Amino acid sequence: MESPWDELTLAFSRTSMFPFFDIAHYLVSLMAMKHQPGAVTVAWKNPLSSWFTAMLHCFGGGILSCILLAEPPLRFLANNTNILLASSIWYIIFFCPCDLVCQAYTCLPVQLLAAGMKEVTRTWKIVGGVTHANSYYKNGWLVMIAIGWARGAGGSIITNFEQLIKGTWKPEVDEWLKLSYPSKVTLLGSVMFTFQQTKYVGISKHNLMFFYTIFLVTTKVARMLTETSLVSFGNFEETLGRMLFGYQQLSSCEKKSGIKSNGTGSSGSKPTVDASDNLKKKHSKKTE
Numbered sequence: 001m002e003s004p005w006d007e008l009t010l011a012f013s014r015t016s017m018f019p020f021f022d023i024a025h026y027l028v029s030l031m032a033m034k035h036q037p038g039a040v041t042v043a044w045k046n047p048l049s050s051w052f053t054a055m056l057h058c059f060g061g062g063i064l065s066c067i068l069l070a071e072p073p074l075r076f077l078a079n080n081t082n083i084l085l086a087s088s089i090w091y092i093i094f095f096c097p098c099d100l101v102c103q104a105y106t107c108l109p110v111q112l113l114a115a116g117m118k119e120v121t122r123t124w125k126i127v128g129g130v131t132h133a134n135s136y137y138k139n140g141w142l143v144m145i146a147i148g149w150a151r152g153a154g155g156s157i158i159t160n161f162e163q164l165i166k167g168t169w170k171p172e173v174d175e176w177l178k179l180s181y182p183s184k185v186t187l188l189g190s191v192m193f194t195f196q197q198t199k200y201v202g203i204s205k206h207n208l209m210f211f212y213t214i215f216l217v218t219t220k221v222a223r224m225l226t227e228t229s230l231v232s233f234g235n236f237e238e239t240l241g242r243m244l245f246g247y248q249q250l251s252s253c254e255k256k257s258g259i260k261s262n263g264t265g266s267s268g269s270k271p272t273v274d275a276s277d278n279l280k281k282k283h284s285k286k287t288e
Contacts, residue, residue: 006206012213013206017121019085024117026089029057029155031105034093038168043094054090055083056162060155065129065147069136112221119216123209126152126186130193141194148190153183181223184233185216 002010015021033039033054043050056063059076066073077083092101104110129151133144150157163169179187189212195201196208223229 006204009204009206009210013209015120017124018082021117021121021124022082022085023089024114025121026058026086027093027105028114028118030054030086030090030093031102033057034102040094050094051087051090053159053162055086056158057155058086060158061125061129061151061153064150064154064158065132068147068150069133112224115220115224116217119220120213122152122182122186122216123189123213126189127193127205127209130190130197134197139198141198144194144197145187145190148193149183149187152190153186156180156183181229181233185219189216 017025039050039053042053055076059082062076063073065071066075096102105114126148129148130144132151133140133147137143160169192201192208192212193205196203196205201208219229
């Protein structure tokens, strides 16, 4: 007989993302798209291009996971219900009279609710990606981690590719060069669910889904309220980098090479000074 706690977490893991959680995901993604420079102008001048970009924002993770698994990248178009739902939200965000949707979204409680619900969908995407990859490659944990990561946070990579095609790509904000916090926390979740799937972690999937989702929602809401990160991977990354890649040794070597170059430069300047003094003395003797 299951305990009340197991019944709660099991019911939570069986929660359907359609339609309310999917609406929150589309709303947050498309509002972020609208705040990009020139997005509104593109929507009015070229609605088809804006709609295609919106679909990449909404379904980018699924597209990237399909590419990695050699599946048709346009398979997401087969889900007519989700496409119509995402298209409807795109339309009312960009073409609603008096911009009523954006004005309602500026309310902080609405933003917190939508962002929290979007983080719930992130857990479901990671679990779906890990399970789907395991059906192709049994216990291939590297593939499972990659697909779970791509399904949960691949939208930012796909949109970077779209910006590259449009000519608006900026290397300093590329997701591959500088991972954002959502990408890092998604990678952490993909690793945990992969180890759970391969029986390396002694915890049930529904309990892990519950705890990980609570962690995602709590940190997201706290970041929005305080505008700071309560959980940072910076110290861990720096420590791991020093242990594995010798960042501290590299910096010390650079300092030593800098000191040597300065020393050779100062010693090399003395002969030039002495030579100029000798020329001046010879010139003064000739004039005398």
